[in-house]
Each structure stands twice: as C-alpha cells, then as structure tokens.
Amino acid sequence: MRLMRIGEPGRERPVLAAGDGSHYDLRTVTDDIDGPFLAALAEDPGLVPEVSRLPRTDIAGERTGAPVARPSAVLCIGQNYAAHAAESGAQPPERPILFYKSPNTVVGPQDDIRIPRGSRKTDWEVELAVVIGRRARYLNSPAEAAAHIAGYAVSNDVSERAFQLEESGGQWSKGKSCETFNPLGPELVTADEAGDPQSLRLRSWVNGEPRQDSRTADMIFGVAQLVHELSQYLVLEPGDLINTGTPEGVALSGRFPYLAPGDVVELEIEGLGRQRSRCRPAD
Numbered sequence: 001m002r003l004m005r006i007g008e009p010g011r012e013r014p015v016l017a018a019g020d021g022s023h024y025d026l027r028t029v030t031d032d033i034d035g036p037f038l039a040a041l042a043e044d045p046g047l048v049p050e051v052s053r054l055p056r057t058d059i060a061g062e063r064t065g066a067p068v069a070r071p072s073a074v075l076c077i078g079q080n081y082a083a084h085a086a087e088s089g090a091q092p093p094e095r096p097i098l099f100y101k102s103p104n105t106v107v108g109p110q111d112d113i114r115i116p117r118g119s120r121k122t123d124w125e126v127e128l129a130v131v132i133g134r135r136a137r138y139l140n141s142p143a144e145a146a147a148h149i150a151g152y153a154v155s156n157d158v159s160e161r162a163f164q165l166e167e168s169g170g171q172w173s174k175g176k177s178c179e180t181f182n183p184l185g186p187e188l189v190t191a192d193e194a195g196d197p198q199s200l201r202l203r204s205w206v207n208g209e210p211r212q213d214s215r216t217a218d219m220i221f222g223v224a225q226l227v228h229e230l231s232q233y234l235v236l237e238p239g240d241l242i243n244t245g246t247p248e249g250v251a252l253s254g255r256f257p258y259l260a261p262g263d264v265v266e267l268e269i270e271g272l273g274r275q276r277s278r279c280r281p282a283d
Contacts, residue, residue, distance in 0.1 A: 003033050003188040005065040012065040024054035034069040035239030038150045042133040065108045067153055067188035068131055073240045074101040080220050080245025087253035096221045096229050102177035109185035109275030114282040116178040121161035122259040125246035126204040126212050126267040129155035136236040145227035151190040154269045156183040157243045161252050186273045197223045201270040214247030
C-alpha cells in the first residue's frame with residue numbers, strides 16, 4: 001500500500017494512493033496515519049479494505065503532508081555510507097552513530113525549508129526513512145526486524161553544519177532540529193510493496209543540478225541491522241522514524257555551496273516518490 005496525508009497542516013486526511021494514479025479516502029478506516037493506526041495494521045493487514053469499497057477522492061491542487069502524523073521520535077544514523085563518512089573527514093564507524101532530531105521538524109514533501117536565523121551552512125541529505133509499525137524492544141536478531149517495520153519513505157535530514165559541528169557543545173542535535181528540517185514523503189510505502197530496502201537508488205538535486213546519486217546497498221549498517229541494534233538501547237514505538245543515513249554529495253564535502261533562500265531541493269528514492277522543497281528565510 002501507498003499511504004498519504006492530504007490537506008493543510010493540522011487538518012490532513014488519510015488517503016490511499018492506488019497504482020493507477022487514483023486516490024481513496026481512508027477516513028472510514030482511520031482518522032489519521034499515525035502510530036495507533038500502524039500498530040493496528042501490523043496486527044491486521046486486512047484492516048484496509050479493497051479500493052472498490054473505499055470512496056474515491058480528488059487530491060489535485062491540495063497540499064501533501066508528511067505521510068506519518070506525530071512521530072514520537074525521529075532517530076537518525078550518522079555516517080552510514082562510507083563515502084559520506086570520508087567526505088565528512090571521518091573513518092567509517094564500527095557501530096551505528098545515533099542522534100535525535102526533534103519530531104516537530106517533520107513537514108510535508110513540498111513544504112518550504114526555513115533557513116534558520118544566523119545560518120551559514122544549511123545542507124541537504126537524501127535518506128531512506130524507516131517507519132516502525134510494531135513496538136520493538138530487545139529484538140533477538142536482525143531477522144526479527146522485518147515484522148516491526150511498517151514501511152519506508154523519502155526523507156530529507158536537513159542540517160545546519162555550523163550549528164551541528166561548531167556550536168554543538170559535543171552533540172549534533174542543534175544542527176538537526178531547526179524548524180522544517182525534515183521534509184518527509186510524499187508516501188509511506190508499506191514494506192510488502194517497497195521490496196528490498198537495500199536495493200533502492202537515492203538521488204538529490206539543488207536548483208536542478210545533480211548532487212547525490214547512490215544506492216542503499218552501500219549502507220554500512222543495513223535496515224534490519226539498524227532496527228535490531230536500536231532495539232537494544234531504546235524502545236521503538238509505532239510511527240517512529242529512523243533516518244538511515246545519507247550518501248556522499250552534500251555541501252559539507254566542500255564541492256557544493258550551502259543552501260540559500262530561493263534554492264530548490266529535490267529528492268527521489270526509487271519506488272518511494274519524489275519531493276521538492278523551496279528554501280526561504282525563517283523570518
């Protein structure tokens with residue numbers, strides 16, 4: 001399934017996107033695409049009926065919201081592609097690097113990115129987002145991870161590098177948690193439809209010029225390993241997001257300028273859709 005949330009911020013409605021480009025209203029099934037709904041769906045995959053039993057809806061001209069409402073946590077993995085670690089001036093990590101991003105950074109896939117006050121180094125990062133569907137704690141092995149994943153989405157882990165690295169005080173979250181710093185979507189593609197999460201192409205562009213082009217096969221720590229590893233240290237709840245890291249090709253490399261007001265950032269992951277965000281000043 002391909003799940004979407006359509007409408008103005010705070011008033012989105014749940015929608016099912018069909019393969020033929022049609023859309024169906026899910027309000028007869030759930031009020032929203034959120035943790036409780038995803039947990040119920042994990043227990044009963046037949047919760048969403050055939051599209052013939054759902055009312056059609058026209059989404060033309062409407063805003064697309066983030067495909068998951070109110071995640072309780074946004075967990076991010078740093079330097080999970082060897083080439084990106086190298087362009088960051090670091091050795092590939094021996095264990096996953098975890099940092100947190102404020103959940104209220106999550107916005108829609110066409111919403112503006114607000115360049116923070118005092119920003120000098122706002123950067124883009126295309127990432128595969130994992131959405132948790134069933135509570136995960138102390139999983140015994142990576143093989144158990146699949147049963148706890150609701151699906152996947154395109155994520156932009158926007159970063160302010162000066163806040164992250166120069167003004168951080170030792171942690172990265174200052175540079176990761178500015179408002180609008182996590183465009184997500186357009187769709188939550190359920191795990192059964194997304195296929196192998198380690199064989200997806202990720203790409204990004206700024207003002208139409210290519211920046212990143214890689215594949216999730218290049219991850220140092222794969223999706224199943226990450227879910228298993230994180231479950232040893234914290235409890236993953238339905239609706240939580242895991243940003244699994246970005247490949248090389250960001251501004252931090254020194255090869256490209258940082259983002260400025262008016263710039264347009266586009267991201268795409270094979271089979272999961274495309275997003276487009278315009279940058280503007282926070283003021």
